[in-house]
Amino acid sequence: MTKMLASVTGVAEAEIAISGGVDIIDLKDPKAGALGAVAIDTIRQTVSSVAGRRATSAVCGDLPMEPEIIRAKAEEIAATGVDFVKVGFFPSGNIAACSAALAPLAARTKLIAVMFADLAPDFEFLPVFAKDGFHGAMVDTAQKAKGRLLDHLPPERIPAFVDRARSHGLAVGLSGSLEAPDIPRLLPFAPDFLGFRGALCDQSERTTPLSAEAVSQIRDLIPEELQPGAPSTVDYRLLAARGYSPGAVDPVLGTDKIFVRDFVLPVEIGAYSFEHGHTQKVRFDVTADVLRVTDHPEDMRHVFSYDIIMDAIRTIVAKGHVQLSETLAEDVAALVLEHPRVMSVAVRVEKLELGPGGVGVEIERRKAKQQASTTRLSAEADALRRRPGKKDLIS
Numbered sequence: 001m002t003k004m005l006a007s008v009t010g011v012a013e014a015e016i017a018i019s020g021g022v023d024i025i026d027l028k029d030p031k032a033g034a035l036g037a038v039a040i041d042t043i044r045q046t047v048s049s050v051a052g053r054r055a056t057s058a059v060c061g062d063l064p065m066e067p068e069i070i071r072a073k074a075e076e077i078a079a080t081g082v083d084f085v086k087v088g089f090f091p092s093g094n095i096a097a098c099s100a101a102l103a104p105l106a107a108r109t110k111l112i113a114v115m116f117a118d119l120a121p122d123f124e125f126l127p128v129f130a131k132d133g134f135h136g137a138m139v140d141t142a143q144k145a146k147g148r149l150l151d152h153l154p155p156e157r158i159p160a161f162v163d164r165a166r167s168h169g170l171a172v173g174l175s176g177s178l179e180a181p182d183i184p185r186l187l188p189f190a191p192d193f194l195g196f197r198g199a200l201c202d203q204s205e206r207t208t209p210l211s212a213e214a215v216s217q218i219r220d221l222i223p224e225e226l227q228p229g230a231p232s233t234v235d236y237r238l239l240a241a242r243g244y245s246p247g248a249v250d251p252v253l254g255t256d257k258i259f260v261r262d263f264v265l266p267v268e269i270g271a272y273s274f275e276h277g278h279t280q281k282v283r284f285d286v287t288a289d290v291l292r293v294t295d296h297p298e299d300m301r302h303v304f305s306y307d308i309i310m311d312a313i314r315t316i317v318a319k320g321h322v323q324l325s326e327t328l329a330e331d332v333a334a335l336v337l338e339h340p341r342v343m344s345v346a347v348r349v350e351k352l353e354l355g356p357g358g359v360g361v362e363i364e365r366r367k368a369k370q371q372a373s374t375t376r377l378s379a380e381a382d383a384l385r386r387r388p389g390k391k392d393l394i395s
C-alpha cells in the first residue's frame, strides 16, 4: 500500500500532518532549496514530539558531492533518531564514492537515496546504492519552479526506475511538486510512498505553512491501509472514488463515459519487415465506461482521470515494437480495465500512414463479473484486519 510522506518544517507542522493522516513525517526546510535541511535541534525536537506515532525522515541538504561532507551530515542527522535519512545525489563524478562513504552508516540507519528527475538521473546507480546498504531510493525534483515530476520523468519511464529499484530490494518513493491529479496516475506504479510539500500548502506555495485542508484532500486520494482491527466503518464510496471496491458504489448512479480522442503517437508497429526499425503515426480513440461514485463531483476523489488512459497507452507503446494493431488494442483495453471502476472499454487503433485515411481495428471489452473485485477487496480488508502487523518496507 502506498504511503503518504509530508515534508514539514518542525513540530507544529508535524502535528498538522499527523492529524491529517500522513504516514511519514519528513523534516525539510523548503526555503533552503530542494532538499533544504532543518536545524539538528528542530529534527530532534520533532522526532521527540512525534514519539513513534509516525515514521520520521529528514533530509541532509543540497550538499556538494564530497564523500566526507555527505557522510558527516548523514551521521549527524541519523544521531537525532529519525527513522530514515534522505541523502541527495546531484550529478557528479563522485556519486559512487559518496554512496560508499555512507555504507557503514547504512548498516545501522535506513538511508534513502534521492535522485532528481530534472537533473538527468542515472538509474545505473540504483544497484550501487543497494550494494552500499541503502534502504530505498526516490525521485524528486531539484528546481521546484521548473515543473512537476511527470514533466521530467513521464509515466512511461517510471517503471524503469521503480522496477530497477525494486529488483535490488530498494523501497521506492516518488515526489516532485506532485499535485492531486498526479496521484491516480502514480498509484498504479505502487511506490512505497509519494512525497509532498507544495500540494500541502495554501496556493500550493511550498514555502508557506502547511494547510490542514490541503493535507486532508491529498490524504483522501491515497488509499490508507486498513489497520488490523480497524472499525469496519470504512467509507467504501471514498474507496470507490480511489478505484477500490466498485461493489460498494451505488448502482443507481450508473456509469460515465470517460474518453480520449485523436490521441496520436509515434509507434513501432507492424508485421511487415518494412514496418520494423522505425515508428509510424497511430491514432488511439478510447472510451471507458466508469462507475460513478457521486452525482456531485467536486475534486479528484470523485473522478476517473483521462490521464490514466493516456498513461496506459504511453506505457504500452514505450515497451517497443508491436506486431499487430489487434495486440495493441487488447493490451490497452486490458490495462484500462485493471482500474476497478472501469466496467468496459472501447479501443480503436488506427495506423495513419499506411492506408487512404487510416487502417486498424476497434474492439470493446467488458470486465469480468465485478463481484470478483468486490469480493477481492472485502477479502483483502478482512485479511488486513486479521493480520498481526505487517512489516512494511517503509514503516
Ligand SMILES: O=C[C@H](O)COP(=O)(O)O
Pocket: 005, 006, 007, 026, 028, 140, 141, 144, 175, 176, 177, 178, 194, 195, 196, 197, 198, 199, 206
Ligand atoms: O518528498 C517530499 C518533497 O519535499 C516534495 O516537495 P514538493 O512537493 O514541494 O516537490
